[in-house]
Amino acid sequence: MTVATRPAVSSDLPAIPMRDIAPWAILAALLAVLLVYFVGAEQGAWSVFAGTDVHEFVHDARHLLGFPCH
Amino acid sequence: MTRLLVLGLLAGLLASVVTFGVARLVGEPALDAAIAMETTDSHTHATDTPDLSDTGGMSRHLQAGPGLFVGLAAVGVALGGILAISFAVARGRILHGSTRATVAWITALGFAAVIVVPMLKFPGNPPAVGNPETIGARTLAYFAFLALSLATLGPAVSAVKGIASRRRKMLIGAGIYAGVMSGAAILLPSFHEVDPAFPRDLLWQFRASTLAVQATLWASTGIAFGWLVERFGQSI
Numbered sequence: 390m391t392v393a394t395r396p397a398v399s400s401d402l403p404a405i406p407m408r409d410i411a412p413w414a415i416l417a418a419l420l421a422v423l424l425v426y427f428v429g430a431e432q433g434a435w436s437v438f439a440g441t442d443v444h445e446f447v448h449d450a451r452h453l454l455g456f457p458c459h
Numbered sequence: 460m461t462r463l464l465v466l467g468l469l470a471g472l473l474a475s476v477v478t479f480g481v482a483r484l485v486g487e488p489a490l491d492a493a494i495a496m497e498t499t500d501s502h503t504h505a506t507d508t509p510d511l512s513d514t515g516g517m518s519r520h521l522q523a524g525p526g527l528f529v530g531l532a533a534v535g536v537a538l539g540g541i542l543a544i545s546f547a548v549a550r551g552r553i554l555h556g557s558t559r560a561t562v563a564w565i566t567a568l569g570f571a572a573v574i575v576v577p578m579l580k581f582p583g584n585p586p587a588v589g590n591p592e593t594i595g596a597r598t599l600a601y602f603a604f605l606a607l608s609l610a611t612l613g614p615a616v617s618a619v620k621g622i623a624s625r626r627r628k629m630l631i632g633a634g635i636y637a638g639v640m641s642g643a644a645i646l647l648p649s650f651h652e653v654d655p656a657f658p659r660d661l662l663w664q665f666r667a668s669t670l671a672v673q674a675t676l677w678a679s680t681g682i683a684f685g686w687l688v689e690r691f692g693q694s695i
Contacts, residue, residue: 404551409460414544417464421537428530434598445517450530453486454676455574455583455669457597 429456464543466692470684471539475532478676482531486672487523489665493585494519496657531676538680542566546684553616558692559685566681572608572636574673578666580604580644585665590652600647611639 429451431437432444444451451458517526545565554561581601589597619632653662 405460405463405547407548410544410547413460413464414548417540417544421541424533424537428533430598430602434595442517445522446526447530447533448517448522449482449487449490449527450534452490452583452585452665453482453527453669453672454530454534455578455666455673457581457589457594457601458584458586459589459591459594 429454433457433459460547463547463688463692464540466687467539467541467543467546467684468536469539470542470680470687471535471537472532473683474539474676474679475528475535477679478531478535478672479528481675482527482668482672483523486665486668487527489585489661489668490523491519492661493587493665496661497587531672535676535680538676539684542569542680542684545569546688553620558689562681562685562688566677568612570674570677572612573605574670574677576608576640577601577605578670578673580647581650582666583669584653585662588653588657588662590650593650593652596648597650600650604643604647607643608640611636615639 427443428447432441433451434457448458542562542565546562549565550558550561554564556564581597581604615632615635618635619628622628622631
């Protein structure tokens with residue numbers, strides 16, 4: 390790591406209040422779980438949609454991200 | 460907060476473009492070689508080869524191009540969003556360093572807990588490896604291990620909060636985490652399903668490439684996010 394060219398600003402700023410973060414955190418966590426589920430596991434171990442099209446479309450990403458595939 | 464989240468999502472998207480390049484360059488050759496094994500050597504491990512493998516009528520071109528990109532982008536954007544939220548929670552509350560240092564800590568801890576540790580217990584398998592009958596048990600064990608890894612991180616960090624010495628803090632925190640995860644790794648089942656006929660160097664090449672793909676995704680999301688926040692996030 391090189392020396393920062395300008396002073397650190399974050400430590401001067403107040404922490405963002407938890408009540409501002411909480412709704413975003415809940416939404417983001419739910420959406421992230423959903424997205425990762427569809428890329429990582431849909432139509433492998435479990436299926437929301439019938440068939441294998443979701444599995445096959447994200448097949449390479451699933452393998453190369455190291456998820457259990459088949 | 461909104462701006463921070465937007466920067467996180469953007470960082471994840473940028474990172475998935477970079478990761479797509481690495482996945483094409485490093486991952487696809489191993490994937491293609493494994494698929495070739497599957498089609499030519501099917502007589503040697505007929506029981507290991509799932510029937511629906513491996514394209515289901517979808518062209519390899521579609522899987523290795525748009526499919527790969529959409530999959531990586533979905534995971535990248537999700538990662539960027541989670542990184543932004545974690546940054547918002549940690550900054551000034553748990554971590555008190557500069558923007559870059561805070562982002563670097565979160566990214567490194569997340570990468571270790573979400574990727575490296577689960578990978579040690581449940582490494583990814585290339586096509587032609589893996590018994591389709593155990594996919595349910597494997598997926599469940601994998602996500603359970605992942606969830607435990609994340610759940611242990613919080614208590615491990617808060618347990619060492621009051622300790623003054625930075626060095627001791629890190630050692631004790633890492634010790635708690637390693638203790639819990641080692642116990643879980645011993646208790647959870649292992650799956651030994653690699654056919655002896657499957658080339659070992661190809662298996663290694665594949666698994667190393669999954670690590671390279673994930674390392675690229677996480678590192679470039681962290682770097683992009685740190686840069687974007689320093690540059691455009693001053694008014695948050």
